[in-house]
Amino acid sequence: MLQRIAYDLQAVESHVQGCASCLIEVDNLHSLVSAVENGALRFKASPRLKRNVQAAIRAANPRASRSIFHWRWASVFASAVLIVALTWVATTRWNRSSEETQLVNDIVSSHVRSMMANHITDVSSSDSHTVKPWFGGKLDYSPPVKDLTEQGFRLIGGRLEYLENRPVAALVYQRSQHFINLFVWPSNGNTGKQEDQLTLQGYNLIHWTKSGMTYWLISELNQPELNECARLLKE
Amino acid sequence: MRKRERLLDQNELTGFNEAVLPHLDAAYNLARWLTRNEHDADDVVQEASLRAFKYWTGFSGRDCRSWLLAIVRNTFYTWLRQRSIQPELTADGEVDDIDDGTPNPESMVLQNADREMLRAALEDLPVEFREAIVLREMEGLSYKEIADIAGVPIGTVMSRLARGRKRLQIYLTSRAAENCL
Numbered sequence: 001m002l003q004r005i006a007y008d009l010q011a012v013e014s015h016v017q018g019c020a021s022c023l024i025e026v027d028n029l030h031s032l033v034s035a036v037e038n039g040a041l042r043f044k045a046s047p048r049l050k051r052n053v054q055a056a057i058r059a060a061n062p063r064a065s066r067s068i069f070h071w072r073w074a075s076v077f078a079s080a081v082l083i084v085a086l087t088w089v090a091t092t093r094w095n096r097s098s099e100e101t102q103l104v105n106d107i108v109s110s111h112v113r114s115m116m117a118n119h120i121t122d123v124s125s126s127d128s129h130t131v132k133p134w135f136g137g138k139l140d141y142s143p144p145v146k147d148l149t150e151q152g153f154r155l156i157g158g159r160l161e162y163l164e165n166r167p168v169a170a171l172v173y174q175r176s177q178h179f180i181n182l183f184v185w186p187s188n189g190n191t192g193k194q195e196d197q198l199t200l201q202g203y204n205l206i207h208w209t210k211s212g213m214t215y216w217l218i219s220e221l222n223q224p225e226l227n228e229c230a231r232l233l234k235e
Numbered sequence: 236m237r238k239r240e241r242l243l244d245q246n247e248l249t250g251f252n253e254a255v256l257p258h259l260d261a262a263y264n265l266a267r268w269l270t271r272n273e274h275d276a277d278d279v280v281q282e283a284s285l286r287a288f289k290y291w292t293g294f295s296g297r298d299c300r301s302w303l304l305a306i307v308r309n310t311f312y313t314w315l316r317q318r319s320i321q322p323e324l325t326a327d328g329e330v331d332d333i334d335d336g337t338p339n340p341e342s343m344v345l346q347n348a349d350r351e352m353l354r355a356a357l358e359d360l361p362v363e364f365r366e367a368i369v370l371r372e373m374e375g376l377s378y379k380e381i382a383d384i385a386g387v388p389i390g391t392v393m394s395r396l397a398r399g400r401k402r403l404q405i406y407l408t409s410r411a412a413e414n415c416l
Binding site for chain 2: 138
């Protein structure tokens with residue numbers, strides 16, 4: 001701070017040394033600057049504002065996560081989403097809120113997209129100590145990252161996704177030829193069911209909450225093996 | 236195909252988020268001091284972030300914070316015009332020098348100026364002085380950076396800072412004197 005004030009007063013510095021009224025002035029400036037600095041007057045953006053900004057940016061750029069794959073995939077993708085959506089509407093036996101419906105659709109879309117766009121990981125590593133720190137600075141929470149290689153579910157990496165108006169962690173596991181996406185984010189308190197399990201034509205989804213985190217596991221892997229994966233992750 | 240605005244791909248979006256979002260606190264602080272109001276500051280920051288996002292691909296990547304702050308500032312002035320709010324008091328007339336040459340009680344008063352008094356004093360400053368002081372003392376920007384953000388010569392920044400500080404000083408000492416009586 002002293003340096004800064006000295007710099008502010010560079011032009012008059014030589015004069016100041018010999019001038020009583022200038023010395024008083026310098027003294028005043030010291031006091032004033034430290035009062036402004038120490039006054040704890042700096043405002044911080046609220047978490048709500050930060051979320052709103054991110055949501056607004058996302059909304060302003062609706063094609064962001066789709067533009068990375070070729071146009072000819074767009075029609076395939078659209079059909080897949082349509083089939084998934086129709087099937088879901090036709091087969092659902094649960095009485096879900098529209099938010100939950102939206103979330104489940106978004107999760108299925110994210111999963112499908114991650115494989116179609118050949119963009120399943122932003123960070124590729126089977127080492128949980130590489131994957132976990134990668135999320136630092138990208139998210140305002142630290143997702144638990146478990147390596148289940150020994151149990152037959154190989155961690156292959158992670159990436160950022162966007163669900164429920166916030167960036168969330170997606171962890172990717174592989175079992176033989178099947179990819180498994182695990183989405184993790186802090187529970188917002190009203191996420192509906194604590195645990196859930198459902199199937200949308202070809203995709204099995206398992207949902208649970210634990211230690212304040214919401215988890216959604218999705219894969220085309222068969223239900224018993226995916227259950228096993230969920231059980232290991234919950235441990 | 237109809238011409239449309241180019242949208243960012245995932246990498247660019249991530250790049251934007253990583254470069255810009257860490258400076259949201261600085262953006263908000265400036266907006267909050269300019270608008271002097273929480274809700275308006277939220278609106279200005281939100282609008283400025285969208286503008287920043289729109290211009291992101293054209294941003295060559297110097298100092299991201301200064302760039303964002305310049306956008307916040309421009310957004311604020313646009314917002315001010317659009318709402319046709321009474322123009323702020325601008326800096327007119329020089330502040331009288333206090334030069335009584337006596338040993339210096341002001342220093343102590345200023346040091347002890349409590350937060351609320353200081354806040355009121357800052358809010359009372361004309362907007363050009365206020366933004367210069369916020370950028371300089373709270374964000375620690377250089378004269379050059381402030382000059383770029385405000386689009387004025389460095390000399391003007393120095394004079395605004397000096398005059399802004401002088402006004403703060405006078406405001407605080409006169410308030411302190413009132414409180415004494």
